[in-house]
Amino acid sequence: MSAPRAATPGPVPGEALHGRALELELGSSTQTSHRLLAYSDALLSIIATVMILPVAHTKIHPDQKLGESVQQLLLTKIAVYLMTFLIVTVAWAAHVRLFQVIELIDDVLALLNLACMMIITFLPYTFSLMASFPGVPFGIFLFSVCAVVIGLIQAVIVLYGFYHPHLLNQQIQVSENQNFYKRHILKIILRGPILCFLAAVFSFVFIPLSYVLLGLVIVFPHLSRFITWCKTKILGQRNEEEEHHSLETFSFYLSEPLSKERVEAFSDGVYAIVATLLILDICEDNVPDPREVREKFHGSLLEALSEYGPNYLAYFGSFVTIGLLWFVHHSLFLYVTKATRLMGLLNILSLAFIGGLPLAYQLTSEFAEKSHNEIEAIQVSCVITFFASIFQFAIWTTALLHERETLHLFARYGGKEHAFMFAKLALYPCVSLGAFFLTCLLSEFSTEIFHLMQIVIPFAFLALRIFVRISLTLIKSVMSLSRRKVVLLEEEEACLSPTDTLS
């Protein structure tokens, strides 16, 4: 009895069982892609986020005003982080698309995918070269070569998949015009590499143009989407019909534009790596030197450690922030039934700021020094937290715009769950904004305000449900008096014309 249970790790029961049936039929050479995708998500999310470490490790001396050279170095590293993050998310989105088409894998595909991952993990290095030598074409050239190779490997995966049709999505398997699908997915996958190829060619002629082309790689998917959206709005009815036609042919794309499971897996990876990077710094910087303890603190370890007090506070504060933001994200995606592209974009923007949190930790952990950078550090932390949480809030509002498709029944407008979700999502933006303005007003107590905020928030989350319940019952009891009359009137109407009220 337990054998078939363990054999279906696929997230969708129906499809997993289908995969299982196929697997048995073909022997084990064909496998469900579930674990391969989970591993790829983990790799991609870590590689997207890990480049914040060099940013966070740029040591700024507490007494040093942020000088030009330090600022330059910091900006370069932040640019590398952001470019890596955005490019990796583009590669991730293409990967999601690819494995929506190819649902089962075999050994060859697994090895090809690993080769693809290997080159993606190499991308941050090409960015580091680009950022250090912005005027030398070699950095761009190397990056473009990597991107082209990634595109080629993915194209080989597509061709292999269509050559062995039993690996494909069932909807495509039974479709009559497989070639059409093949061309479409190849177009999506090779779009970026072709732009990169052009960038590589132009890098030897006119470098700024190749930078523009690289920027286009990131913006292109959203840009093309935005243009079609504008077209539909301007041209109106006629285009809608056309879109309806293409909707039929691409129904399997539109039914779940980004796989919700993979959005969750990617986000989990980012949250997990950010939460754990913090302890590395603690372990490397905050273990006192045995000799120093002997000489300076007369052998008392406790005394030596008490110097690091603010660092521990900053560590736990940052961990709590990341943990709770994950918690909000988790709650939000429990209500969401599928992720649209816009929601995916907002999620990625939110994650980019989450990735910045180790920087916030590094800045706030220097509190003990009481330097004049202190308020700035707290304000940067508040801003990062604010943006990370406000983009989460934006995901929720976007989901509400199409609530029939994207939200569970019980989470839609009105009702207790809706109000509760709203309160959960609004908590962090409000508190971080409040802390920001308070530090502007009461600059002397900025440290205390910031730590108070970090300590209070977890309890606020626990008390939130009770708070929402009380306020809802208050609202209801106030409204029930006025509503009772309306209900009586409606019931009378219903008696008079029952068919009308049913529609």
Place this chain on the structure above:
Amino acid sequence: MSAPRAATPGPVPGEALHGRALELELGSSTQTSHRLLAYSDALLSIIATVMILPVAHTKIHPDQKLGESVQQLLLTKIAVYLMTFLIVTVAWAAHVRLFQVIELIDDVLALLNLACMMIITFLPYTFSLMASFPGVPFGIFLFSVCAVVIGLIQAVIVLYGFYHPHLLNQQIQVSENQNFYKRHILKIILRGPILCFLAAVFSFVFIPLSYVLLGLVIVFPHLSRFITWCKTKILGQRNEEEEHHSLETFSFYLSEPLSKERVEAFSDGVYAIVATLLILDICEDNVPDPREVREKFHGSLLEALSEYGPNYLAYFGSFVTIGLLWFVHHSLFLYVTKATRLMGLLNILSLAFIGGLPLAYQLTSEFAEKSHNEIEAIQVSCVITFFASIFQFAIWTTALLHERETLHLFARYGGKEHAFMFAKLALYPCVSLGAFFLTCLLSEFSTEIFHLMQIVIPFAFLALRIFVRISLTLIKSVMSLSRRKVVLLEEEEACLSPTDTLS
């Protein structure tokens, strides 16, 4: 139609649907624990592995013979890594147990779990203190306090779960003696913290004793298992009956001693973080200084980069090794239907060596220097790879011992898939062992041998299936001649006594 699909991310179709039904019934305050567990697995696997970074970053000057002070430092750091890894895996195993009992979560449980994770991520720091100040009781005390707090939080989770029985495993929900289960799971969870509490008390009296107690925390689960196993072997029949009795009451434990999904998720996390840690080093160490490029290489970036050639080779080599070991692990667990405790232990040992691979990379990336540490570095790499892969092989042999319970039908003794799996698992141990002895014999060509090995292996994996097929057909064709006579004889027998052959 798509709403219920997306709402069931649980790995097991039946249970997920059950959870879904419950979820709808109770509103969204009750949630499936799937994503919480995935996030916890990611956190725990990263925190287990990340402490290899300080080990790998210990710079050893190429001309310096491994001096005493460096050796001391390296040993300290390796000890921290191993202790962290083992303790975190113990905590992970307890976590798996805990959430086998509690299957659904709500907001309170999610927050409690996050608090638990926060303290677990702090453990590496306590180990760093212990390793730097082995004679001071404070390090042990701090660790023990953390462990006790973790235990208390988990106990609160258990009590909360049993107070809200709809969150529990269905089998326990319908069971009559819930209190028995409650006591049993509390005993499992609090076993470690109680030992740690004793260690904390003894740390102020007699430190060596508290170290022994801490060691016991890691060994205890396996030790108790081993003792009961020995008892059964020695006392024989009588105890088997007793075990049969306990087997009935704990059937939900024994049906899947370690959740296979969570073993996979934890392993994926370790492989992913190890594969991506490598690029961090490349980005920090191998971007040349712009000034140096101008002065030393006359502005030629390509020339400056060519100096790092061996580093790139080492990077790709290490990535390929990790990727392929993941691939073998992936193939292995496709055949496995459930993970026994011994398999879990072997898997953790394998992962501990995988975590050591960044160290191997650091060692082998210094090839360019042609120092006298070179052969040692290659041999260390070979040894790490060998142990990582031989423990994978051991998982397979252990699974074969109980193949009825642990393996899919098509992967059992005999048959093409079995031979293929065997070849896959044997490849890395053989090659790394071969490379090790070749470097002993041909010490001059050790670098070349090592790189050749890393380049050849991916192609070996691709060709493996063909190779196995050819050798199997050869064996079959040789054997078919001799077998034909046997078959004829058997058929004659079958005609004589048809009922006997059926049984």
